[in-house]
Amino acid sequence: xxxxxxTLALLCAFxxxxxxxxxxxxxxxxxxxxxxxxxxxxxxxxTSPTTTSxxxxxxSSVTPSPSASPGARPPTRPRPRPLTxxxxxxxxxxxxxxxxxxxxxxxxxxxxAPFPTESLELSQVLKQSLETNIDLxxxxxxxxxxxxxxxxxxxxxxxxLTAGLSASLAxxxxxxxxxxxxxxxxxxxxxxxxxxxxxxxxxxxxxxNVQRDLANQPINFLNPNAGSAELTRLYIQPTLTFNHPxxxxxxxxxNRADIDKAKIAKTQAxxxxxxxxxxxxxxxxxxxxxxxxxxxxxxxxxxAIALTKEQLERTRAEVAAGRRSPIELRSxxxxxxxxxxxxxxxxNALVDRSLTLRTVMGQDLAALDxxxxxxTTDPASINPRQVDIKAExxxxxxxxxxxxxxxxxxxxxxxxxxxxxxxxLPQLDFRGTFAPQGRSIDRFPNAASxxxxxxxxxxxxxxxxxxxxLSNGLLADYQISGSLSLTxxxxxxxxxxxxxxAQLELRKAQExxxxxxxxxxxxxxxxxxxxxxxxxxxxxxEQAVSLAEENLEAEKARYSVGRxxxxxxxxxxxxxxxxxxNALRSQIxxxxxxxxxxxxxxxxxxxxxxxxxxxxxx
Numbered sequence: 001x002x003x004x005x006x007t008l009a010l011l012c013a014f015x016x017x018x019x020x021x022x023x024x025x026x027x028x029x030x031x032x033x034x035x036x037x038x039x040x041x042x043x044x045x046x047t048s049p050t051t052t053s054x055x056x057x058x059x060s061s062v063t064p065s066p067s068a069s070p071g072a073r074p075p076t077r078p079r080p081r082p083l084t085x086x087x088x089x090x091x092x093x094x095x096x097x098x099x100x101x102x103x104x105x106x107x108x109x110x111x112x113a114p115f116p117t118e119s120l121e122l123s124q125v126l127k128q129s130l131e132t133n134i135d136l137x138x139x140x141x142x143x144x145x146x147x148x149x150x151x152x153x154x155x156x157x158x159x160x161l162t163a164g165l166s167a168s169l170a171x172x173x174x175x176x177x178x179x180x181x182x183x184x185x186x187x188x189x190x191x192x193x194x195x196x197x198x199x200x201x202x203x204x205x206x207x208x209n210v211q212r213d214l215a216n217q218p219i220n221f222l223n224p225n226a227g228s229a230e231l232t233r234l235y236i237q238p239t240l241t242f243n244h245p246x247x248x249x250x251x252x253x254x255n256r257a258d259i260d261k262a263k264i265a266k267t268q269a270x271x272x273x274x275x276x277x278x279x280x281x282x283x284x285x286x287x288x289x290x291x292x293x294x295x296x297x298x299x300x301x302x303x304a305i306a307l308t309k310e311q312l313e314r315t316r317a318e319v320a321a322g323r324r325s326p327i328e329l330r331s332x333x334x335x336x337x338x339x340x341x342x343x344x345x346x347x348n349a350l351v352d353r354s355l356t357l358r359t360v361m362g363q364d365l366a367a368l369d370x371x372x373x374x375x376t377t378d379p380a381s382i383n384p385r386q387v388d389i390k391a392e393x394x395x396x397x398x399x400x401x402x403x404x405x406x407x408x409x410x411x412x413x414x415x416x417x418x419x420x421x422x423x424x425l426p427q428l429d430f431r432g433t434f435a436p437q438g439r440s441i442d443r444f445p446n447a448a449s450x451x452x453x454x455x456x457x458x459x460x461x462x463x464x465x466x467x468x469x470l471s472n473g474l475l476a477d478y479q480i481s482g483s484l485s486l487t488x489x490x491x492x493x494x495x496x497x498x499x500x501x502a503q504l505e506l507r508k509a510q511e512x513x514x515x516x517x518x519x520x521x522x523x524x525x526x527x528x529x530x531x532x533x534x535x536x537x538x539x540x541x542e543q544a545v546s547l548a549e550e551n552l553e554a555e556k557a558r559y560s561v562g563r564x565x566x567x568x569x570x571x572x573x574x575x576x577x578x579x580x581x582n583a584l585r586s587q588i589x590x591x592x593x594x595x596x597x598x599x600x601x602x603x604x605x606x607x608x609x610x611x612x613x614x615x616x617x618x
Contacts, residue, residue: 114347117354117372122288125361126608129284133362136280136612139273146266153259156197162207163192174218183228184216193239199252202244202429211235232442232456236465239435247425254422257415264415268408275401277612278599280360285595287357289588292375294350296584300577301343308336311570382590384535387528392601393521399602400520406513413506420499427487436478438465520600527597534590541583548576 130136171184193207213233220226244250253260312332319329354373358365365371397403440460445453454460467476489495555572558564598604605611 115351115372116370117374118370119374119376122285122375122377125284125288125357126281126610128363129280129361130277130610130612133280133360135276136273136362139269139276142269143266143273146262146269150259150262150266153262156258157199158196160195161192162195162205163190165190179221180218181221182215182217186214188212198244199255200244201250201255202242204243205239205241207239207241209235209237209239211237229444231444234440234456234458234461236438236458236461237435239433242430242432244430246428246430248423248427251422253415254419257419261412261415264408264412268405271401271404271408273612274602274605275405277610278401278602278604281604281608281610282595282599283360284357286592287353287360288375288377289591291350291353291357291373292378293584293588294346294353295375297581298343298346298350300581301339301346304574304577305336305339305343307570307573308332308339312336382538382587384531384538384590387531387597389525389528392528392597393524395601395603396520396524397517400600401602402516403513403520406509406516410506410509410513413502413509417499417502417506420495420502424492424495424499426489427485429485430482431485432480432482434478434480436465436475438462439477440464524597524600527593527600530593531590531597534586534593537586538583538590541579541586544579545576545583548572548579552576 166187166189168185168187170186172180173183174180189209189211191207191209193205195203195205197203211234213235215231215233216228217231218226218228249255312329315329315332319326351372354371355365357373358368358371438461440456440458442456443451443454445451464476467473552569552572552575555564555569559569595604598607
């Protein structure tokens with residue numbers, strides 16, 4: 001017969017041994033070992049030079065709470081202690097005490113949002129945004145306005161047609177004994193001409209005046225009672241007028257200043273449009289990845305609740321069987337409440353980030369029936385690249401839209417300075433006129449001399465432009481005139497002050513360019529450093545994920561032999577979840593950093609195969 005000590009030892013061993021209940025799980029639903037990760041087909045406009053086609057190599061998971069940082073540690077939890085004593089045999093039935101087989105529970109996790117969502121690929125989002133974004137539409141109008149300004153500036157050198165028509169009637173009968181030359185006159189005249197401003201300054205005008213006069217001319221100036229005769233006079237007079245400044249206002253660069261500035265303004269508007277497009281695409285990319293992050297966070301919160309609920313039911317049964325302490329049950333109930341609260345926060349985060357994405361897309365939120373967004377493009381399997389900071393800075397200085405705009409602003413200031421310097425000169429203008437004339441006038445008949453007379457005709461007026469005897473010159477009737485006019489501001493304070501202001505504005509623009517170059521250089525260096533840090537974090541978090549997976553497998557092995565509890569396995573699952581979340585966060589941070597670098601160097605739009613259309617919507 002065994003000794004009393006041996007019997008007591010066996011009883012104590014039986015009392016302190018952990019329970020290993022059995023339960024049939026053959027009908028339990030199975031899920032993917034990737035913890036419910038969603039890996040839909042991926043479509044992107046153009047793959048970034050530093051990434052491959054989207055295909056996650058890690059389970060899609062995110063941090064349990066928005067406050068979790070890439071370097072956050074899993075929360076420490078108290079280890080449950082087994083009860084010291086024998087459980088009540090009446091409460092240890094199979095119906096109340098499920099049996100652990102060492103296998104982890106599996107669940108069918110719902111990956112859909114708790115509200116209506118629209119599935120959007122990244123290529124769809126980018127395309128819609130470039131078509132509907134309000135800022136881009138405004139920039140397109142700015143480009144077209146600048147094109148209209150160029151046309152308006154060129155219009156100053158258009159050819160202008162001038163024409164006129166006039167008529168007059170005058171009656172001046174003879175009174176008393178006064179001598180009179182004409183007792184009445186009827187006149188009809190017209191003119192047509194062309195005028196054009198010259199790029200060198202001044203203008204040139206060609207006009208043709210045609211006039212027909214009918215004058216009542218006395219037959220005898222000495223005898224008012226002798227009567228009068230109607231005399232016809234025809235005039236054709238082309239006139240060429242040339243005006244040109246010789247000092248102030250002279251020169252092609254000075255007179256084409258408005259055209260050159262309008263062309264620079266158009267280039268500035270295009271640079272602003274490019275900068276806006278890059279910023280929009282950057283914001284869209286960042287917002288899209290954040291929506292994906294929030295969606296995976298929601299899925300992980302549901303998985304965590306399912307696991308906690310399963311453990312809660314198991315622990316409740318074991319407490320009822322007297323194998324676990326009620327304190328352990330309260331601890332898991334507290335964890336369950338915390339995770340339900342985190343699920344609500346995750347749902348709110350998904351709604352908020354969906355609204356942010358739709359806002360940067362330029363959509364009318366009030367007209368939408370579906371607010372939620374379900375991203376179907378995964379972040380790529382990233383291959384970190386080495387960044388040559390010097391080369392990236394040099395590229396940014398050449399193509400960055402902000403630098404380009406300031407360079408164009410300096411060019412515009414140089415034109416202002418040139419014009420202001422010219423305005424300090426005295427005003428010295430030349431005016432020249434050349435006006436040949438053809439005339440034809442009625443010749444009355446003379447009975448004494450036998451002259452039959454001649455009526456005025458337009459043909460005679462044209463022939464009378466020239467002399468029949470060329471020894472007297474080619475033109476018979478003409479007028480040439482020329483003049484110089486001088487205006488000199490002796491003190492010249494107004495033009496001098498304008499010139500000084502233009503010089504100071506030019507220097508200020510140059511200093512602004514230096515400051516912007518410095519800021520962009522610093523931004524390129526920071527972006528390159530963020531890329532390096534994100535690449536290192538991806539490497540570190542990859543190792544952390546592998547270590548967490550090994551710890552989970554080890555905990556499962558201990559659980560299967562009764563040396564651990566499901567609570568400990570859940571704790572290892574949390575560690576894996578946080579490690580995977582940090583890995584995903586580092587990937588998204590890398591994508592954000594490389595997007596920022598591409599914005600600085602002007603490579604973002606070509607990297608995604610996007611092109612801008614300058615035409616504004618009609």
